[in-house]
Structure formats: C-alpha cells, structure tokens
Amino acid sequence: MGSRRNFLEKLTVSAVGLPLLYHSNPLFAASEAPYQGPVLKVAIMGLGSYGTRVAEAMKDCKRAKLVGVISGTPSKIKDWQAKYDIPKKNCYNYENFDAIKDNKDIDAVYVITPNGLHKDQSIRVAKAGKHVICEKPMAVNADEAQEMVDACKAAKVHLLIGYRMHYEPKTVEVIKMRQNGEFGKVKFFQGQSGFTIGDPSQWRLNKELAGGGAMMDIGIYSINGARYMLGEEPIWVTAQETKTDPIKFKEGVDETIQFQLGFPSGAVANCLSTYNMSHLDRFFMTGSEGWVEMQPSTGYGPIKGRTHKGELNQSHTTHQTLQMDGMSQLIFEGVQPIVPLDGEEGLKDMKIIDAIYEAAETGEKVAISL
Template identity: 40%
Template sequence: MHSDPAITPSAVASHDGSRRQFINQAGRGLLAVSVAGSLVVATTTAAEAQAAKTAKASLQTGPTDVQLPPLGAATDPQPGALPNPLPPDQRVGFALVGLGHLTLEEILPGFAHCKKSKPVALVSGDPDKMSKVARQYGIKPENCYSYETYDKLKDNPEVEVIYIVLPNSMHAEYTVRGAKAGKHILCEKPMANSAKECRQMIEACEKAGKKLMIAYRIQYEPLNRQVFELVRNKTYGKVKWIEAVNTQNQVHDDQWRHKKTLAGGGALPDIGLYCLNTTRYLLGEEPTEVSASIYSTPGDARFAEVEENVSFTLRFPSGIIANCATGYGTYNAKRYRVYAEAGWIDMDPGFAYHGLKMTRAHAPNGHEVKEQPTVPDKSQFALEMDHMAECVRENKTPYTPGEEGLQDQLIMEAIYKSARDNRPVKLPAVSKLDAFRGTPPKSES
C-alpha cells in the first residue's frame, strides 16, 4: 500500500489510522510526487518496516480497540461500537458436552458472535455426528471425546471451560467430573434434578477452585436488561404485579424430557423456570411464599411421568405478586408483563432465542403513549459465554453462579410441594437484594 509513489513521506508519517485522513493525505501527495520519487520509495519501505514492527508489538502486548469516525449525523440511529474481538489465540477455549438441538442450533453458531470465546473440543456419544460437527467448526480430531474419555479433558490445556448441555439428570455428574479435571463449568438450566445435586456441584467447583455458572441467558440479553433497569429505577413507579407465561406444544415422541429420571420434572423445570428466574432477576427480591396447582391431560402418553401444566404464584416481601403459568401441551407463548403504578412493560416474546420485542405504556400528559424500543438482535448464547470467559480471565464470580441455580431449585421444590399438598408453602426470608448473584455483566453498546 505504501509503495505507491503518490504517497509522500509526510503523509505516511502523519497517518493516524483514520481511513478518511489517509485518503485525504494521499490525495495531497499527488502534487509532490515529481519532487523526489526515488526518495519516496526508499522512505516508504522504511515506513513499512516500522508499521510491521508496531503491528507485531501490538499482537504481543494485546489488541487495541479499532475506532472509526461516524458516518451518520448524531440525529440518525447509530450502529454502536465495533465488535473488536480478541485474537483467536487469546480467547477462552470451550468444550461442548452434548450435541443435541440446543448445541447445534444455537450454541455452536453463537460462537461466531463471540468476542472472547471459542469452541475447541466436543464430547458426544455419537462419533459419526461428532466427526461431522468437528469438521464444520474446525475442531481438531484429537479434541473429540466420548463420555467414557470425558475425564481426559484434564490433559487438554486448550480447554478452559466445559459447557454442559446434557439431560438434567446428568448435570451434577459431569459438573463434578469436570471440576475434578480442573476446568471451569458453564451448565445449562435447570441446574440439576434436586437441591442436593446442586449443592454437590457447588462444593465440587469450590473444592477445585473453579468457577461455576448456570446458563440463564435472559439475564444477559439486552432488552430484558432494559426491563431490569426500568424496574430497578422505578421509571413507572413501584411495581405491583407481574404475569409470566411460557408454553409450547411438545412433540409426541419418546424424548428424554418426558422421562422423570432424566428430566426431573416436566414443564416447570424446563420452561416454567424462565418465569421464575426472570421474575426474581427483575425484582432482585426472593419470594417468601409460593402456591401452585398442576394438571396433566389424562391418557396423554407424554405426561405419564412428568407434569403438563403448572400454575404458580410467588409472593415477595415488598408485596409484589407474580402469577406464572407454564405448559407442554399448548401453542407456543413466551411472554411476561410488569405492571407498575404509572405504566406497564410488556415483553412478547420475552423468553425466545431471537426476535424479542418490548412494548411499554404510560400516560405522561394524561394521554397513553405506547413505545417499542429496539436494540440489535444479539446471540444470547454468545453474550453468556463471553461473560463466562471474562470471569475466567479477570477472576470474577459469574453473575449467575451455582447459588442462583440452587435457589431456583429450592423454589421449584416448594412449588411441587404446594401442588401436592394443595396449600401455600412458606420460604425462608432473604433480606438482601440479588443475594445469589455475582459480578454483573458489562453493558453491550
């Protein structure tokens, strides 16, 4: 680039990395090209050598964020900051355990949007499928493991985090084994099938000196975080009531989600958990009482072992009531609404992987105004994986650690008890806000 004789030594020396300035300086250099063409070539070669030296030093000391001048006026929508990802050799390496729908449809594609994380290993019981996936994502054959050779991850320095995407009943075992292998753990929700298993997972990671994070993607998603800010800042006054619904019509097949020993339960721990955890996240409070009812369609083979529908109410110390419903046998709905003194905030959909939409209503001048703020759609899995990578690199407690998953499990067990006993169940009082959360994620521009 700099060998072009149209670019003068002064233009090269004063070039600050801005594409616009560079073009302007190159244009001015056209007037001076005939003065000393041979000198320009010699000096430019020296400049190239210096640029190469600077670039090499930059890679050794760490990247500096690239900046560009704005293209649009301040009154126009702005694109936000450049991604500025870490170089691949500086990203945190993840091993993916389980190659089902979630891993192949969302998690592995999500790495394309990561700035701090990369996939480096796979664990699966299907070697043929694993071989194909490894080729697709550039994962080395020697970094492909079976469930029997899972413990050999301890000998792989490329793997720093294990992401467990297995049936719920396997979360505890593979978290404990992963921690013993010396790896940090990111585990899908629900955390486990019992509070006892959750405690075992926390203890194993603490004993190994490794981090444990539960994959509550909603707590990292930008629009849901906007709702969080509106609620915590009391933008529309005090919140009084929340309603949340998460339903889907499960396929009629012999899948693990319909087996109690594998899933631990039905709709509640799988998708009803979003209603529970998101409500706790928005308020920062912990419920003091739950009441619930359960219903399953008689004769439906899908629900011979696990529940179909759960309706539950959470009562919080501030007086807020959350009415939640979840089900495995109705058309897809993934929404919630927060009702406050001077307005409401609606997320519909609020729990989906993509295409989330917020509507908020209030009447600032006596006339109702409805607004629909938007943010660029981001991979929720990339956001949570990069948060985990950041916690590993900066030695921070994840925002959704094992204690957050344990608290949800304890509340779900109380919900089941309430439905069985047909009466409300009291929960231990927790006075501290965000009692079970760690370091908040950094804001996304």
C-alpha cells in the same frame, strides 16, 4: 442562496463530526480495533439441537471459541470435527472425558445433556480442573444443585448456568428501568411459558432424565423472570397442577402447572408453565408509575417489548453469542452481568421448583427460604 449556504454549513459540520463519530461509536471501534484479549476455549458436551445452536452462535464470539466436543455418538463427533475444525485430541466420549484434566487447550466445558445427567457430569468436569458451564435447569432438584456448587468451590473452578436472558439487551434495559425506579413500586408480574410438546418418547418426558416435565424445561423461565423483573426473592408459593393426558405425561412428569409467588414487598407473581398450550412466551409487569410487556419474552429470536414510555428498540444479537462472550469476560476479568448466573443463582431456581412441586402435590402454601 441562503438555503444553499445553510446546506454547505451543515455539510461541513457533519464532515468535521465524522472522526468523532467514528472513534466514539463502538461499532466503528470494533471494526477498527479487533479484540486482542484472552479467549475462553470451550468444549461442548452433548451435541444435540441446543448444543448445535450454541456452536453456531459461537462462530460470532470474540471472547470465546469452540475447541472441543464430548459425545456418546462417534458419528456426531466426526461431523463436528469437520464442521467446526476441531482437532482429534480435543474429542472425548462420556467414558473418557476425565482426561480433559491434561488438556491445556480446553478451559471450560458446556454441559448440554439431559437434566438428570448434569450433576454427575458437571462434578467430573470440576474435578478435572475445568470451568463448568451448565445448561438450565442445572439439576433435577436443589440437593443435586447444592452438590454441584460445593464440588466447583472445592475444585476452585467457576460454575455458570446458561441464563442467556441475563445478557439479552431488551431484558437488561427493563431491569435497569426497574432499578432506576421508572416503574415506581412494582406490584405484579405475570409469566406465561409454554408450548405443545411433540414426540412422547423424547427425554424431556422421561422423569429420570428430565426430573419433571414442563416446569423443568419451560417453567423455569417464568421463575427466573419473576425474580429478575421484580428484583426480589420469593418467600412463598402456591401451585395447582392440571394433567389431561396421563399416558403422555406419566407420574412425575408435569403437563401444566399454575403457580403464584409472594415477595417481601407485597408484590405477587402469577405464572403458567405448560407442555399443552402453544404461543405462550409473555412477561407482563406493572407498578405504581408504569408497566412493561414483553412478547416474545424468552424465545431465541428477537425479543419484543413495550413499556409505558414506548417500544423497546435495542438491537438483537444472538443470545448465545452474548452469553458466551459475557461468560468469558466474567471468568477472565470478573465482569458480572446485571443478574448473576453462577451456581448459587441456579440453586435458587431449583429451590423454588422443589417448592412449587410440593405446593402442587399438597395444595398448601409453601414457604421459600433462599
């Protein structure tokens, strides 16, 4: 009888607690009260594989909506119109997209074209009075990035860079742990970013379009990761380049670069960027009181990680969905992510990349001033 009475008492308490659980749990609250606030109306420029990934992710956005496209391929525009229900009046090509200036149905343009095109296209979007979202790296060097920052300031529009990891839940948790001192004095970061690239004719291996090689595409993850994991800005860099296939990786297109960053606190980062080794997507950081390892650390799928306290178990949501909803909240409400993703943030990474290339070429330690 005692066991049965205890069971009924627990059941009653649980039932009483259900309304509280329902109203306090954000998952229940989300289903109970659909989002009614402003929605960022976005046109995607560049309808390649990553543009498609963003478009698919935006189907689940509550604060952002895909409403337009800009492409140099008429057949792609037609396919996207049908697939994403995009009106013809919101479809443009690379010659006429300045006309978005008069289109009130578009708030922002997400530039997802080859790196070498980012500067001119982003500046044209800004001059048309639309917010600019630009995929990383934001340009091919720091000078171009500065031009973009200046143009968007002059046009009084936002310039945001596609740093999806700044919204990724496990990444955010690690940054919070570091901010709360849970790792103690952080001393060392290691970033490994690489894969074996395929088709030698693709734009990523074209110096004019890519601005470089692996560093511009995958190495930037370790650069940005070192900065947000350590919570500091680097003050010097050394770097070494290795090239085993000069036919595939022509002059100015890096295959593999190892680089080391020094920080004001004395912390150091040791990183690898490569197009010639696969299964490299790992961050490790250690401090006086603890450590964290993330692998995969920046891939599109679920991020996995563990610390001295155990596994990171935050739930996975498609990164681009979180990014686009977060950017909408930033633009309309001024809500900033835990790490900035504005043009100035992208400019810092470009300055570091410039310094890495200089260090690899000269063999000297290069000072960094951000």
